[in-house]
Amino acid sequence: xxxxxxxxxxxxxxxxxxxxxxxxxxxxxxxxxxxxxxxxxxxxxxxxxxxxxxxxxxxxxxxxxxxxxxxxxxxxxxxxxx
Numbered sequence: 117x118x119x120x121x122x123x124x125x126x127x128x129x130x131x132x133x134x135x136x137x138x139x140x141x142x143x144x145x146x147x148x149x150x151x152x153x154x155x156x157x158x159x160x161x162x163x164x165x166x167x168x169x170x171x172x173x174x175x176x177x178x179x180x181x182x183x184x185x186x187x188x189x190x191x192x193x194x195x196x197x198x
Contacts, residue, residue, distance in 0.1 A: 124130065164172040178185070190196065 124133075127133065163169075177183070
């Protein structure tokens with residue numbers, strides 16, 4: 117990893133690449149500010165904690181008490197066909 121960072125740092129176009137990254141970041145921020153992402157994530161977390169689906173609390177209990185899963189969700193087990 118260090119050699120990759122060193123190669124980028126000695127690149128003669130480093131300043132231009134960095135400036136391009138700054139402009140891209142500003143453009144992204146104008147389209148959808150980071151605060152919007154944060155607020156959206158907090159709404160999802162609120163549903164996990166206080167919503168009607170208890171699966172988060174069950175999964176947390178199993179994690180804390182080191183209980184293995186009894187099944188793998190379908191979206192993770194793509195090799196299984198219905």
